[in-house]
Amino acid sequence: MSNNAIHHALRVDEEKCRGCCNCMSVCPTDAIRIRNGKTLIFQNRCIDCGKCYRACPESAIRVEQDDFNEIFKYKRRVALLPSILKGQFPDNFAKQRIYAELLDMGFTDVFEVGMMWRVFHLATARYIKNNQHKKPFISSFCPAVLRLIQTRFPSLLDHVIPMKAPVDIAALYYRRQLLAQGVADAEIGTFYVTPCAAKISAVKTPRPHDVKALTGVINMDYIYNRVWKRLRCEEREMPPEPLAESLCEKGVLWFLTAGESEYARGRSLAIDGIANVFEFLENMENEEISDIDFLELRSCDQSCAGGVLTSCNRFLTVERLRNRAERSRKAAPLKDPDRWDDIDDDTEYLVDHIMLGKIKPKPAMKLDEDxxxxxxxxxxxxxxxxxxxxxxxxxxxxxxxxxxxxxxxxxxxxxxxxxxxxxxxxxxxxxxxxxxxxxxxxxxxxxxxxxxxxxxxxx
Incomplete structure (x- = not known):
């Protein structure tokens, strides 16, 4: 795959497809056609939002992921989790119990990506301070939205904050921790448990000159079903908390709608749902919207809680995560997130290595190079x-x-x-x-x- 190529996680199983065109009717970027009675995805238009995956009544659209057994190629096998995974389970199942099952499945380490929220908050604040002429700023948190802007709204790319994905930074952080303990780099495998197909695409798409800290991606639905079967068995001994006593309320809510915009300065908006995002970007491109400082745009309804690879009702997930955030707030109230004088060396290193180069457009509607x-x-x-x-x-x-x-x-x-x-x-x-x-x-x-x-x- 060349450096300009895009890996797509969505695939069509032609044996199951009966050409009902449900997928074509919901695709926000007109990426789907029907040919010879089968679904055809135009790769240059697809943003891997997963709307087609969810709409298909025949389960003819599947999501490619890494084989779970790939983790056993590594001595240290790290599961990188968004807070959404914990939100899939009822509140009576402690986080430690879920960790125990993940470790029993074969992982040696478990780490929540939400621990990196402050790295992104500080880096975002610094970028905004140094680039005031680029307002309104658009978060690059959601890979489906980023791909949408690249393909359909390239004129807005200068407004996007060019940052690495949260999971990339989490993988880099944990890998550095293990290297400091004397673990060889070749023995470390970092695997993200993803709630959406777009993140698989983002991880698998090569970026030139990028040091790859993340090893692979695993479907959250697959992990959930395996853990859920185990949770219904007898009680078991809890493992020690990995690396941190608890995830703060900000880290818990980071993957939900308004997870970023709530702490942004100035006038900020949080918009979820790919159709809503599309409409807003159209208005923005036509200069019908102004006087906004920060935009948080998420492809899925209720943000990552509504990811197509989640198993639980998104509204129940949001409720559970807000309950968890409230418990975290009472246990350890959030300190001023804008302070720089109390950050450790690891946070400072990650803030300095979080930015990407210029994000290039990948226009879908290019009639000809000439x-x-x-x-x-x-x-x-x-x-x-x-x-x-x-x-x-x-x-x-x-x-x-x-x-x-x-x-x-x-x-x-x-x-x-x-x-x-x-x-x-x-x-x-x-x-x-x-x-x-x-x-x-x-x-x-x-x-x-x-x-x-x-x-x-x-x-």
Whole structure:
């Protein structure tokens, strides 16, 4: 895979797919088409938000993850957890009990990514202070939103705070702790238990000149189901707390909506749900929104609590995490998060190594690398749109008329796939019914009506 390539976690199982187009209708970036009765994902448009995964009634869209047995290649096997995992379980199961089951499954260490919240808070504050001309600032916390901006709103990239992902910093921190204990780097495996597909994509997509501290990614749903089976067994001895007495309230809530914006200075907004984010970014690009200092944008409803790889109802998860945060607040009230005089050497090191270089756009709607040819294609696209009905029915195998026009210009479709044009051409003697039927077969497959009665007059 080249440094410019993007790894995608979502895959289509063609044997299960029946071309129902539920996935195509919910995709926020028009990345899905139906071809020969099967789902086709346009990789340059996909942001791995997972809407298609959740919408598929046949479970024909799957998420690729690392094989769990990969952890046993390493002497020290570290499970990096978002607070969302604890929120999947009822409050009567202590965090220590969940850790015990993870260790019994094969991990040697457990560490919560939320411990890194202050590193990000301090680094964000410093970046904002030194780059006031780039307001409004957009958090890069959510990889699906970052990919959305890269592909559909590249003009807004200068507003994005170019930081590494929280799990990358957590992996770097814990790896440094183990190296300081004399553990060889080759013996350390760090694995993130992810609630969403976009994080798998972000981890697996190579970045040039980046030192990789994270070894792999494991589906949270897989971990949850294995732990849940064990939790229903008898009580067991609790392990010692790893590295920290407890996660503070800020670290607990960091993965929920407003986890960042609550502590941001100035006017800040927290927006969740990919459709809401898309609409807001459109308004922002059109300069309809101003006077905002900080934007926290999360792809999933209720942020990571609504991740497509979670098992529990997102609202129950949020309630449990807020209960946990309240217990943490009472046990150890949060100190001033903006103080620099009390940070340790590890925090200072991570703050200094958290920034990325310039984030490059990856536009999905690039008609041609050559500007002159792109202008010719754009003119052709506008002419095609004038012929299409504009009803966005999706029967052509593309999600809407605009997408079909783009596909035609790019050589991925034909105008004749539009059933309204087919009817008009057949009526005008420019197309035979058999030709129209063949085109529909190319889109929806030859067997889509198998089993459907032909004589419907008596029905």
């Amino acid at each position: 500007m002159a040819r792109a202008m010719v294609k754009m003119e052709k696209l506008q002419k095609i749109l004038a012929f299409l009905p504009g009803v966005d029915c999706g029967l052509c195998g593309s999600p809407n008329c605009q997408a079909l026009a783009e596909d035609v210009v790019n050589g991925d479709s034909r105008m004749q796939q539009c059933i309204f044009l087919q009817k008009k051409m057949v009526a005008g003697g420019k197309m035979k019914m058999t030709d129209a039927a063949k085109i529909l077969d190319d889109v929806w497959g030859k067997n889509i009506l198998d089993g459907t009665p032909i004589d419907l007059e008596d029905e």
